[in-house]
Amino acid sequence: MSMISKKMTPLVNNNSAIRAMFEEGKRLAAVYGAENVFDFSLGNPNVPAPAAVNQAICDIVREEPSALVHGYMNNAGFEDVREAIAASLNRRFHTAFHMGNILMTVGAASGLNVILKTLLDPGDQVLTFAPYFVEYGNYVRNYDGILEVVLPDTDTFQPNLEELSRRITERTKAVIINTPNNPTGVIYSAETLTRLGSILEEKEKAFGTQIVLISDEPYRELAYDGVEVPYVTKFYHNTVVCYSYSKSLSLPGERIGYLVIPDELTDSSEVFNAAVIANRVTGSVNAPSLMQRVIMRCVDEQADLEAYDRNRNLLYQGLREAGFECVKPQGAFYMFVKSPEPDEKKFCEACRQERILVVPGSSFACPGYVRISYCVSYDQIRRSLPGFKRIAKAYGLRGE
Amino acid sequence: MSMISKKMTPLVNNNSAIRAMFEEGKRLAAVYGAENVFDFSLGNPNVPAPAAVNQAICDIVREEPSALVHGYMNNAGFEDVREAIAASLNRRFHTAFHMGNILMTVGAASGLNVILKTLLDPGDQVLTFAPYFVEYGNYVRNYDGILEVVLPDTDTFQPNLEELSRRITERTKAVIINTPNNPTGVIYSAETLTRLGSILEEKEKAFGTQIVLISDEPYRELAYDGVEVPYVTKFYHNTVVCYSYSKSLSLPGERIGYLVIPDELTDSSEVFNAAVIANRVTGSVNAPSLMQRVIMRCVDEQADLEAYDRNRNLLYQGLREAGFECVKPQGAFYMFVKSPEPDEKKFCEACRQERILVVPGSSFACPGYVRISYCVSYDQIRRSLPGFKRIAKAYGLRGE
Structure with missing residues (x-):
């Protein structure tokens, strides 16, 4: 044995x-x-x-009470931090998020686990596009889902949407995308996302199902030559964003990120509440508290x-x-x-x-x-x- | 749907x-x-x-390089931190741990999830003693195990070992204890742990199985009247300790703790390696890095x-x-x-x-x-x- x-x-x-x-x-x-x-x-x-991060760390432990800085809060995260993140997203991407859309997580890896645990039943299909971050398979299998991989278009490394369309079935519960992409560095254009959104809406209607587009975005702020990284929730109603400050603030070891669960998502508040519980029972309980307070002060730093x-x-x-x-x-x-x-x-x-x-x-x-x-x-x-x-x-x- | x-x-x-x-x-x-x-x-x-914790936080971000303090490390945690924890345990409890026994986790809740994911197959039985922390049931069910509860001895709230002995079967993969106990405040005595260890050894022999004693110890340092909290690994070879600094350093929001996987555990290094992977794929990836560095400097604080x-x-x-x-x-x-x-x-x-x-x-x-x-x-x-x-x-x- x-x-x-x-x-x-x-x-x-x-x-x-x-x-x-x-x-x-x-x-x-x-x-x-x-x-x-x-x-x-x-x-x-x-x-x-950024220097502002280390400054914020010292300021916070000097200025804010220990029981707040290092203590438990709502498993979704500090309310003021979530409000600050929603406001920053709204400023930068012309969205209309509020605190109730933001769930603080132990990095994007934990955010992905939280939303997959919230959504997946055993045998549910999750689709993603090759090349892809190999951990997606492990995350999906954690909840007995089945990850299926759409073959790459090696000319452009934009997602192969024709094949996606063919591969969606009534068991498809989620599609994971990652833009800017690891490992290719490609950014999905607004046109790509528009087509992707249309395909998913069409398939939802055809099968009478809900298909959640999970957008894994740890590289959102790393875009060059002034290229825009379109905000994915604008292109499809059933989108959940997994974000991490690992790259934008160079804090990969600190495990700080968030999920965006928009109002437009079907049963949005039920999904949000379930995700908060998933955050708790997967063992994270909450995102690290001091780092949450740091994000509050450095929400627009890079x-x-x-x-x-x-x-x-x-x-x-x-x-x-x-x-x-x-x-x-x-x-x-x-x-x-x-x-x-x-x-x-x-x-x-x-x-x-x-x-x-x-x-x-x-x-x-x-x-x-x-x-x-x-x-x-x-x-x-x-x-x-x-x-x-x-x-x-x-x-x-x-x-x- | x-x-x-x-x-x-x-x-x-x-x-x-x-x-x-x-x-x-x-x-x-x-x-x-x-x-x-x-x-x-x-x-x-x-x-x-403790004041030393906030002092350490500021000192670390001033003295140590950003890429170290906030960066990725081995998923098991920083080696120097794990060495410092092993040395502290050895000093205080006359144990003989080394870095290879210590796995840094996102608090004890994540530690419990990591070891349960490492060990449990669907249908495996896990026993615990009432009254118990209700999340144990959720953690065990995360991996399709079955939590069974031994009835309390309400005279003393020491564990009911006669009933435990009767309830162990060949499907018993783990027993979870929590001492000092939430919610009773009771501490398991050396006599209790000796008897518990004997029962588990006897049952391992009888069934030809391995039964892991998981000791959830976030309250280890909170003992009054000079009462000793015996170190559980000394009483039974197949023990794994889940520790958290949430209470001893008042850092519950920071999510910092560790697993002890002793050399005496059957297939110890394989279990350790698997637990490191479980730490990664459950989405924690690693315990928060700055807090690990803080533990390094505050390992004997309280x-x-x-x-x-x-x-x-x-x-x-x-x-x-x-x-x-x-x-x-x-x-x-x-x-x-x-x-x-x-x-x-x-x-x-x-x-x-x-x-x-x-x-x-x-x-x-x-x-x-x-x-x-x-x-x-x-x-x-x-x-x-x-x-x-x-x-x-x-x-x-x-x-x-």
């Missing part, structure tokens, strides 16, 4: 590959020195949190986007010059680069020989590509480019 | 009773003034966090226990003088008082007439009693005592 549950066993087995890469990074660093290992595998922001943009341009330029193919990312801090050989794991291995660590696209259900995270130092990118060039040359690629 | 999952629906329905009480408290406060409502229903510590002790003595004395019956709590900050009539909900209603809010024992699977939380101001207790005396008189109780 195994100690570990049957449901956890495959996760434990799969995890060894991720661990192996992590261990390999440590081994390379030990042999060659950390400065000679170019780790592009993680989404851990290199840009520090980490230095310029730094990521400089990284993006340097890396894109360098990879193109070397001869690699890649859609130029408009958002997030990832580049999804075409592997010069069909089996991208072999390409990852060639990169590793240059002490460059990247993630195979098969980890995102999109083989033939690799993900390069550029939320690292400018210097790391600069010093890695000769290695990328040597790899390109070995593959016979011709740069621009 | 309902928007809300079948599994969440009963939770939503049950929740209305809790909400009703919360709303009633707010209504009373609006009518009579907050200072004239004696709310003893919540476990939200009134004692502030909130003012004297304040709770003064409250305990005042309330116990006052209730006894009024004529109520109650086992004097040795730990935590709850008193479990015998209702003067069999239906304790009627007694709760009589209390409400005096604007005193207490929780019915049936919420802890132990009707005929009520829970009074004394983690409130000394003044609130003092000013509530005339009300308690009037209630006692109306019931014809005779004080000491």
Whole structure:
């Protein structure tokens, strides 16, 4: 009899590959020195949190009473914080949210779990678009749902809406999108979202069901070249937004984010109440209290986007010059680069020989590509480019 | 077709009773003034966090780099923090833990979810002792386990081990204990734990199974009169400890705690690795990072226990003088008082007439009693005592 549950066993087995890469990074660093290992595998922001965040932290513990700052509140979060977030969204996106639409969560990962637990019955289908963040599968399976993956359009990496339309059935309870996208950096346009909304409305009518569009938006504020990231709730009534401050305020370890459950959602207040209970019983209880108070004071702050943009341009330029193919990312801090050989794991291995660590696209259900995270130092990118060039040359690629 | 999952629906329905009480408290406060409502229903510590905690918060954001303080780390938590916790436990309880036994969690509630997800297959039985924290049932049902409740010994509120022994079957995967106990304040003695350990070992042998003793210990540091709270891992090999700093450092809103998974546990390192993955996929990802760094610096700090002790003595004395019956709590900050009539909900209603809010024992699977939380101001207790005396008189109780 195994100690570990049957449901956890495959996760434990799969995890060894991720661990192996992590261990390999440590081994390379030990042999060659950390400065000679170019780790592009993680989404851990290199840009520090805005100074206003650390200032707010100190001010809050000095100015606000301990029992408030560190104490329990409504499981949905502090009311003034939720009001401040709704007001900020309304200012920036011309929405009409109020406190009752905002549920503070332990980051977007927990927000996704909370809304999936609220909605899913065993056997319910959830659709998402490849390439996608592999944890979606684990989150959906937590509630015995079935994640099904729509194949990618590798020309544009915009969502393949024709296939989506064909794949929706009466068991489809939710569709998860992620824009700006991990791993491609693509942003869904207003046109895309309009079409997506129409398809979902049509299918709701055809099947007499409710289909919830779950928009996972930790990268919302990371958009370059002035590209707009349309606010998804405007395009479809049954939308729930999962947000995180992990990237916009460089606070990934703090686990602070929120769900937006709009009034337009079917049975909105019942869903909100159920989600608050899900937030409690999944063990979060509430989002970390001090960080909630910090958000209250820093609701319109943002980490230095310029730094990521400089990284993006340097890396894109360098990879193109070397001869690699890649859609130029408009958002997030990832580049999804075409592997010069069909089996991208072999390409990852060639990169590793240059002490460059990247993630195979098969980890995102999109083989033939690799993900390069550029939320690292400018210097790391600069010093890695000769290695990328040597790899390109070995593959016979011709740069621009 | 309902928007809300079948599994969440009963939770939503049950929740209305809790909400009703919360709303009633707010209504009373609006009518009579907050200072004239004696709310003893919540476990939200009134004692502030130690000054060292707020000092550490400011020092950390000034001294440590942002990407460390607010960044991702190993999903198990910062290594130096886990090492510091292991060392503190070893100093205080003469244990031999190391970093590899400590998994940082989003409070004890998340710790319980993480270990239950790690262990439970659908249909597995989990036993606990009434009266018990009602969320255990929700946590166990999250993973399709079945919580079964051992009846209370209302003379001492020590666990009913004879009944436990009879109720264990080959489907028993875990037993949850909570000492110092919510809601009784009772601490399990070394003798009790020795007998409990023997029973579990015997049953493991008899059935050829593994039975994990899950010790939920958010109140470990809240023990009065110098009573020792024995460290449970010493009494039984298959023990997992769920700890939280919610009470010891008055940080309930911050969601910071840890699991202890000792080397003695069967397949210890496999269970640890699986629990780290469960921590990730349940959506916590990791315990809040700044609070982890705070624990590093405040690992031996403690909130003012004297304040709770003064409250305990005042309330116990006052209730006894009024004529109520109650086992004097040795730990935590709850008193479990015998209702003067069999239906304790009627007694709760009589209390409400005096604007005193207490929780019915049936919420802890132990009707005929009520829970009074004394983690409130000394003044609130003092000013509530005339009300308690009037209630006692109306019931014809005779004080000491």
